[in-house]
Amino acid sequence: MTTSTARVLALLEILQGGGLRTVPDLAARLGVDERTVRRYAGHLLELGVPVDSVRGRYGGYRLAPGYRMPPLMLTDEEALAVVLGLLAGRRAGLVTTSTAAGESATAKLLRVLPAALRRRLDALLDTADFTARSRAAVAPETEVLLELAEAALHRRPVAVAYTDRKGRASDRTVLPYGLVAHAGRWYLTGADPADGAVRTFRLDRITGLRVESGSFDVPADFDPAATVLDSLASTPWTHEVAVRIQGGIPHVRARLPPGIATLSTPADAAEDGWVHVRIRAERLEWIPAVLAAVDRPFVVERPAALRDLVRALARRLDEYATADDDSD
Numbered sequence: 453m454t455t456s457t458a459r460v461l462a463l464l465e466i467l468q469g470g471g472l473r474t475v476p477d478l479a480a481r482l483g484v485d486e487r488t489v490r491r492y493a494g495h496l497l498e499l500g501v502p503v504d505s506v507r508g509r510y511g512g513y514r515l516a517p518g519y520r521m522p523p524l525m526l527t528d529e530e531a532l533a534v535v536l537g538l539l540a541g542r543r544a545g546l547v548t549t550s551t552a553a554g555e556s557a558t559a560k561l562l563r564v565l566p567a568a569l570r571r572r573l574d575a576l577l578d579t580a581d582f583t584a585r586s587r588a589a590v591a592p593e594t595e596v597l598l599e600l601a602e603a604a605l606h607r608r609p610v611a612v613a614y615t616d617r618k619g620r621a622s623d624r625t626v627l628p629y630g631l632v633a634h635a636g637r638w639y640l641t642g643a644d645p646a647d648g649a650v651r652t653f654r655l656d657r658i659t660g661l662r663v664e665s666g667s668f669d670v671p672a673d674f675d676p677a678a679t680v681l682d683s684l685a686s687t688p689w690t691h692e693v694a695v696r697i698q699g700g701i702p703h704v705r706a707r708l709p710p711g712i713a714t715l716s717t718p719a720d721a722a723e724d725g726w727v728h729v730r731i732r733a734e735r736l737e738w739i740p741a742v743l744a745a746v747d748r749p750f751v752v753e754r755p756a757a758l759r760d761l762v763r764a765l766a767r768r769l770d771e772y773a774t775a776d777d778d779s780d
Contacts, residue, residue: 459482459483459484459492460492460495460496462481462482463478463482463489463492463493463496464496464501465560466478466481466482467496467503467513467514467515468515470514470515471514472506472510472511472512472513472514473512473513473514474510474511474512475489475490475511475512475513477512478512478513489513493505493513501515501519502515502516502519503515503516504516528569528572531561531565531569531573532573532576534561535558535561535562535573535576535577538557538558538561539558539577558577562574595661596655596658596661597631597638597655599661599663600628600631600640600655600661601631602663603628603663604628604629604630604631604642606667607627607667607668607669607670608628608663608664608665608666608667609625609626609627609628609645609663609664609665609666609668610625610626610628610661610662610663610664611623611624611625611626611661611662611664612624612625612626612653612658612660612661612662613658613659613660613661614653614657614658614659615657615659616657617657617687621659624644625644625645625646625664626640626642626643626644626645626651626653627642627643627644627645627668628640628642629641629642629643629650629670629674629676629679630642630670630674630676630677631655631676632676632677632679632680634677634680634681634684634711635711637654637655637656638654638655638656639652639653639654639655639680640652640653640655640658641653641676641679641680641683643668645668650679651683652679652680652683652684678710681709681710681711682710682714684710684711685710685711685712685713685714685730685731685732686714686730686732687732689732689733689734690733690734690735691731691732691733691734691735691736691755691758692730692732692754692755693729693730693731693732693733693736693739693752693754693755693758694728694729694730694752694753694754695728695729695731695743695750695751695752695753695758696726696727696728696729696750696751696753697726697727697729697743697746697748697749697750698725698726698727698748698749698750699725699727699746699748699749700725700727701715701717701727703746703748704727704729704746704748707742707745707746708729708731708742708746712731712742713729713730713731714729714730714731715727715728715729715730716728716730736755736757736758736761737761739758739761740758740761740762740764740765741765743762744765744769
């Protein structure tokens with residue numbers, strides 16, 4: 453949906469609130485000039501929406517008396533799918549700009565559904581709870597996400613202004629291969645046209661965007677999601693952790709997802725069932741508990757500080773397990 457289309461719909465939403473709306477008021481609320489407001493009103497007329505124009509000093513626009521938007525005809529299953537999709541997107545932190553967008557869209561949908569179905573969905577939203585916590589993430593601007601989606605679809609290079617995790621700003625040209633939603637954030641993965649290296653960018657760190665001319669081809673076997681996960685797992689952090697775990701990749705991977713760790717089985721270790729694990733982390737304190745949850749023999753290769761933390765956790769667990777014995 454283009455920005456102008458969104459504002460035409462926003463004008464309709466305002467007018468559905470009832471009463472006469474002056475052109476200056478509408479211009480201020482829509483963030484456009486008065487001439488554009490008149491053009492948007494003309495678009496609504498072309499769509500068959502009866503917008504009355506009232507001339508004079510206190511004139512403006514209003515919907516014709518008695519006009520109501522027709523009910524949105526969805527089956528119960530379709531309406532449930534849409535509402536739950538909006539709710540899931542909001543809770544996952546993927547709604548762009550703010551959660552207000554998802555809440556507003558849900559309210560608009562409910563308002564145009566038949567009354568009986570609306571009551572049932574209201575009951576669901578009022579009574580449903582979730583075991584997973586709602587994510588609070590910084591979402592990208594809607595225009596950035598949609599512009600990149602179009603550029604990736606039509607294979608157009610983009611010029612972006614980007615601020616990296618250390619706060620350094622730069623201007624880059626990227627061949628956008630795909631967009632990936634992960635852990636409450638949106639990522640762009642694509643190639644640098646200068647050297648062909650594939651890179652990953654967080655969309656909320658893109659401060660400027662321009663679609664360039666030209667075209668490119670995406671490698672046939674390119675997997676955007678796997679690329680983003682590999683990139684996140686290999687991001688340089690304060691600590692480089694190396695651990696060997698005896699358990700086989702399927703067992704270890706179930707406890708250490710791709711966004712956390714990189715797994716490998718070198719030839720000299722594969723026969724004995726040892727998996728080499730690489731983790732990059734800002735802090736080490738959370739890693740001993742994760743290794744304990746794997747529940748397999750392991751060897752900490754580096755850093756030495758992690759061994760101390762593992763031993764400290766083992767002592768605490770032993771103290772907790774024998775606490776009742778000491779009280780007898």
